[in-house]
Amino acid sequence: MKIAVTGLNATDNPGPGVPVIRCLKESKEYDIDIIGLFYDSLDPGIYMENICAACYMIPYPSSGVNALFDRLKVIHEKEKIDVIIPTLDSELYGFVKLQGKLADLGIKTFLPTAEQLNIRSKDKLFEFCDTNQIKAPKNILAASVKDIYSISEKFEYPVVIKGIFYDAYVVNNFEEAVSAFNKIRAKWGYPIIVQEYLKGDEFNVVALGDGNGQMTGAVAMRKLYITDKGKGWAGITINDNRLIELSRKVIERINWRSGMELEFIKSAETGEYYLIEINPRFPAWTYLAPAAGQNLPLLMLKMMLGEDVKPLTSYTIGTIFVRSSWDLITDIKTFEQIASFGEIKWTK
Amino acid sequence: MSKYSVPETLAVSDSGFLFLPNTGETFTLNLVGKEILNLLQDGLSEEEIVKHMLDRYDIDERSLEKDLSDFIMQLRKYSIIKEE
Missing domain, CATH: 3.30.1490 (Dna Ligase; domain 1)
Structure with missing residues (x-):
């Protein structure tokens, strides 16, 4: 099976593509080849060993959905893609608009509707939380x-x-x-x-919704190390049912379909959780979830393929991720292939 | 007589490494700190712990009471224990 995944920018502001791919490649049921879709010829995920079978450049979201679809058609002719998993916020609206056309080509997706995307957008989150009795910081x-x-x-x-x-x-x-x-x-x-601004510690949840109001899995994490860009560079799975129930409520109310990251601040004053952001895709720390017992990207793939899945309800507390930076070496010929032709096939 | 409750989910290793599963916080206790936490887990009051420690260690009661009170204050500050 060929699965195309975006977000190969495993930089200091990492995209979720590489961790989502690592989750999928843990599958014992499916023989998966990953087709990496990238925006920049220096996206590190292109150069990582045993991550992608082939990589193709795609146009930036600002080029519009027609340019994206034309490019995807060309890639599909070469690779016969079965599934596409977009992982970046800014490209999601384009992929959502193309869902029908991709389905006509035989490419499966598992995405929210444009309306669902809008409900949780940063400019409308407070309104959503207010309507649903979820605490959130005020905004203008x-x-x-x-x-x-x-x-x-x-x-x-x-x-x-x-x-x-x-x-x-x-x-x-x-x-x-x-x-x-x-x-x-x-x-x-x-x-x-x-x-x-709320003073307190940050907690995050990675969750998966089936599109019918059911949460099919969720793992809560506390960031142990935060970079100056606010990115979690280490984290630990925790056991606070309030976080899981708040996530369930959000997924139920939106009928969310896809992966999701919910970001909370636990108020230092009251100990209550405030929902500060809902990201409409799996987070860059997604690989912690299968390590703790919930392979949510793989579960999403099963749902995409129409398999009956049972919601995952437990995970191992105290599982830790520590992110690292690691220099990948390549040569000028390989870089030329990627930069000039916008594609590369790796030999297995 | 001050008594404290320790959450059942609290995990303390033999070496004194402490993990709060609800918040993900970790702490390291020395052997005496671990012994005191274990006594609190066994349901002993502050006064009973003083008595226990005086029997075991060569320390004057006033210093012990002060150190124990400081330690318990820290455990409460980090929500590791709660006063009953």
Whole structure:
């Protein structure tokens, strides 16, 4: 079976592609070949051993869905892809729009609807949480620098300034807020989210929804080491049923279909969990889940293939991941092949 | 007489490595710290622990009470134990 996976950017802001691939390759039931889809010829996942059988460059989401579909058709003609698993927030809307056309080519996907994607988007999360009695930090949407002036009327500094897809800065005063606003505007555009800052520890859940309101698995984790980019570089599975039940509630209310990452802050003042973000795909730390007993990407594949699956309800507490950086060596010929032709096949 | 409860899920290894499964926090206790935590797990009160430790170690009661009180305060601060 050939499964195409995106998000091979295993950098210091890692995409979830490589960990999702590692999960799939643990399958004993299926003989899986991975087709890596990449945006940048230096995405490290391309060069990792025993990860992809072949890799193909695809156009950035800003090129539009038609360009993406044309490219996928060419790749499909060569590889006969059975399944595509997109793993990056910014490309999901494009893949969701192409679901029907991909199905016509015989390519399976397991994605939320555009409406489901919108409900959990960063600019609408507070509204969703408010409606469903889930605690979440308050926010305002900044559409121009004028809105930054109103921060002090609504919140006390520090506050968090967030991009619609990525990036978040904790800022302590007006000057820092303007600087963060400008950085995010240049990179990710509008809207920009200004969110109440909550003091406390960060907890995350990776979960899977079947699209009919059922959560088919979930693993909760606490970050043990956080980089200056806010990325978890080590984490440990924990046992707090409140996190799992909150995740179940979110999946039930949205009828979420696909993998998901829920990010919580446990308030240092009250001990209550606040939902700060829902990411519409598996996280970069997904490989911790099968290590703890829940191979959620593989479970999603089974659901995609129409198999009857039983929800996974337990996992090993105290399983730890420690991320590492590792220099991969290649040669100029290989790089030329990837950079000039946008594709490479690895010999097994 | 101060008594404390220790969550049943708390995991302490033989070497004194302590793991809180609800939060993922870890701590390292020395042998005496581990012994005190084990006594708390057995349901002994603070006063009963003082008596037990005085029988076992060559230490004056005042210093022991002060050190034990400090240690229990830390265990409570990190939500490892709760006062009953």
